[in-house]
Amino acid sequence: MERHSKSTRFRVRVISFSLAGVLALAGLAVYSQTQAAQYRYLLNKTYEHAFAELTASVSGLNTALQKGRYATSGSLFSSLCAEAFHKSQAAQTALGALPYGNVELEQTAAFLAKTGDYMMALSRVGPELLTQAQWDALEDLSHRTDHLCQTLQALQADLYAGTVTLENLSQAETRLSQAAEDGGTTPAGSSFQTVESEFPELPALIYDGPFSDHIANRAPRMLQECEVVSQDQARDIAASFLDLPPTVFTLVSQGGEQMPAYGFSAQVNGGEVYVEVTQQGGRVLCVLTSRPAGEASLSQEQAADKAKAFLRQRGYPDLTETYFIDQGHVLTVNFAALQGDVLCYPDLIKVSISLDNGDVVGFDARNYLMNHQQRTLPAPAVSQAEAAARVPDCLEVLSRRLAVIPTSGENEVFCHEFKCQDGEGRHCLIYVDAQTGQQERILLLLEDSSGTLVL
Numbered sequence: 483m484e485r486h487s488k489s490t491r492f493r494v495r496v497i498s499f500s501l502a503g504v505l506a507l508a509g510l511a512v513y514s515q516t517q518a519a520q521y522r523y524l525l526n527k528t529y530e531h532a533f534a535e536l537t538a539s540v541s542g543l544n545t546a547l548q549k550g551r552y553a554t555s556g557s558l559f560s561s562l563c564a565e566a567f568h569k570s571q572a573a574q575t576a577l578g579a580l581p582y583g584n585v586e587l588e589q590t591a592a593f594l595a596k597t598g599d600y601m602m603a604l605s606r607v608g609p610e611l612l613t614q615a616q617w618d619a620l621e622d623l624s625h626r627t628d629h630l631c632q633t634l635q636a637l638q639a640d641l642y643a644g645t646v647t648l649e650n651l652s653q654a655e656t657r658l659s660q661a662a663e664d665g666g667t668t669p670a671g672s673s674f675q676t677v678e679s680e681f682p683e684l685p686a687l688i689y690d691g692p693f694s695d696h697i698a699n700r701a702p703r704m705l706q707e708c709e710v711v712s713q714d715q716a717r718d719i720a721a722s723f724l725d726l727p728p729t730v731f732t733l734v735s736q737g738g739e740q741m742p743a744y745g746f747s748a749q750v751n752g753g754e755v756y757v758e759v760t761q762q763g764g765r766v767l768c769v770l771t772s773r774p775a776g777e778a779s780l781s782q783e784q785a786a787d788k789a790k791a792f793l794r795q796r797g798y799p800d801l802t803e804t805y806f807i808d809q810g811h812v813l814t815v816n817f818a819a820l821q822g823d824v825l826c827y828p829d830l831i832k833v834s835i836s837l838d839n840g841d842v843v844g845f846d847a848r849n850y851l852m853n854h855q856q857r858t859l860p861a862p863a864v865s866q867a868e869a870a871a872r873v874p875d876c877l878e879v880l881s882r883r884l885a886v887i888p889t890s891g892e893n894e895v896f897c898h899e900f901k902c903q904d905g906e907g908r909h910c911l912i913y914v915d916a917q918t919g920q921q922e923r924i925l926l927l928l929e930d931s932s933g934t935l936v937l
Contacts, residue, residue, distance in 0.1 A: 532579035533641065537634040539573035543597065544631040547624040550601070551617075556608045563605030570598025590630070597623050702741055704851040708763030716744040716759040723766045723796060724757065724842070726750065731757070741851065743767050751841070760851065766796075769845035771836075775811035778837035782806065782933075785813040788840050789833040793817060798850075801831060807933035811837045814844060819854055821886075825899070828853035828888040857886065859896055862916035869898035869914040872921050877902035877910070887913055887923060895922050911936075 546566040553559040573594050600623070604616065612620075711719070713733060721728040726748065734756075735745035743758040753773025760767050780788075786803060793801055801817040802825065808814075812834050819829035834844025862869075866882060873879055885899040897913040904910070909927040914920070928935040 529580060530641065532576045533638065535576035536573055536580070537631075537638050539569050539576055540594075540627065540631050540634055543569035543573060543594075544624070544627045547597075547601075547620070547627050550604075551621055551624055554609055556610065559609040560605040563601040566601040567598045567605075570594045570601070574598075593626065593630070597627065700740070700852070702760075702762075702851045703853060703855045705741070705760060705763040705765065710762050711759070711764035713744055716761070716764060717746055719759050719764050719766065720744075720746050720757040724750075724755065724769065726755075736761070741767060741848070763851075765847065765851055766845065767847060767851065769842065771841075771843035773836075773843065775836040775843070776838035778811045780835075780837045780840055782808060782813055782837075785835040785837055785840065786815050789813075789815045789817075789835050789842075792833060792842055793831065798831065805934040805936060807935065808837070809932070812843060813837055813933075819850070821857060821859070823884060824857075824859060824896075825883060825885040826854075826857065827885060828894055853888070857894075859886070860917070862896070862898070864898070864914070864916050864919040866898055868919060869916065870900065872914045872919065873900050873902060873912055877904055877912070880909070884916065885913070897922055 543566055546562050546569060550559060550562040550566065553562055574591065577591055577594065600619070604612065604620065607616070713736070717728050717731050717733070720731055730748040730750065731746040732748065733744060734747045735758075736743070742761040744761060746757045746759070748755045748757075750771075751773055753771055755772075756768075756770045758767040758769075759765065786806060790801075790803065793799075798817075800820045802820050804816045804818050804825075804827075806813055806815040814832055814834040817831045817833065819826040828849060830849040832844065832846040833842060835841070836843045862884070870879060870882070879900050879902055881901045883899050885897055886894050887897055887899075888894055895913070896916045898916055900912045900914070902910050902912055909929060911923075911925040911927065912921065913923040913925075915922045926937040928937060
C-alpha cells in the first residue's frame, strides 16, 4: 500500500512538473510572439519613414531642377545645382534604408546618382556657358524627375491608405530568384516595382563625372591590347598571387561590362577567399576575405611594411603609401603611383592587412588598372613659390610636392600639393593648378589613432 502511495505521488509530481514546463513554454512563446510583433511594428515604421524621406527628397530634387531650367544668374544657378545634388544624395540614402532598395530599384538608384552628379558638374560651368545639348539634358532630367515624383507620391498615398505594404528583403529576393529561374517571365510582384516598370530610359549624359556614359564605357588603360587569358590561366594567376595551390580555387563567377573578370573562391584558414582576375591581361582585380581578424599582434607600421613588401613582390615597385585606416583589426593602406617625383593619385591600389597574423585579406586594383599610364607631364607654368601664395596666411605649410589628381570623371589635373596646418593643429591639403595657378581642390584630413579620413 505504501509503495502504491509513493508511486502515485511520483506520477503526480511528474505530471505537475510537466504541466508547469508546458505552461512555461507556452508563456515564453506568447512573450516571444509579442516581442516579434513589436519588432515588426518598429521595423515597418522605420521603412515607412525611409519611404517618406525618399518621396520628400525626390520632390525637392524635382523643384530644384525645374527652377534650374529658368535660372540665368550664375550664383543662383550654382545654388540650385548644389541643392539638386544634396536632394539626390538624401534620396539615395533613404532608398538604401528601404528593405529592398538595392535589390529591386536599380534604375531608380542609378537615376538619382546620375542626376545629382550631373547637376554638380553643371554648377561648375554656369548658365552662360551651357550648350544647347546640356540645356536639353537638364530639361529631360526635370521631366523624368517629375514623373518619378508623381509615382512616389501616388504610392505613398496608397501606403497610408493601407492598400500597399513595404515588403521585406527576403520576400523581394525570393520573387527575383523565381523570376530568374523562370527566365524573367515571372513578375517581381512588389507594389514598389511600378517605379521601375514605368521608369523611362535614362538619357545619355556626357560630361566629366563618374556616371558619364563615355566614362562608363571607357576601357582600362592598363589592359589595352593585352591578350585574353583562359579560365585555367586565371586560376593559376589567382593562386600565385596568394601563394596558394590552384586546386583550392573554384570558379564562381565570370563576366562584367567594363572589366570582365573570372571570380574564384577558396576556403582558407577558417574563412572564404574571393579573387577576381581580369579576362583581358590576367591581372588580379580584387581580393576579399571573410575570415574575421583576431586581436592585433602587429603594429600599424609593421602592417604597412607588409603591404609594401606584398606589392613589391607582385610587381608593383613604383608605389608609395598615402593614407591608411584601421577598422576592426584590419589595416587598409592606400598606395599611389610615382612618376619621378610626381605622385599620381588616380593610380590607386588598396591593400588590407590583418593585424592578428599579417595576412593579406583585401586588395583592390580597379583604379590602378583603369588609369595607370606613363604620363606626359609638362613643366609647371606656375612655380612652387607662386602656387604657395594661393595658400591662405592662416595656414602653415608643412610639406609640398607635385601631384596628379583626378576630377570626378576622366580628366586629371597637374597640381602643386601643399599639406597645411591651422592654428588648432588640424591638417588639410590644398591643390593649386600648376598651369593656371588657381586653387583646384581642398581636402580636410581627419586624423586619429585609427588612421586618416580624407574629406
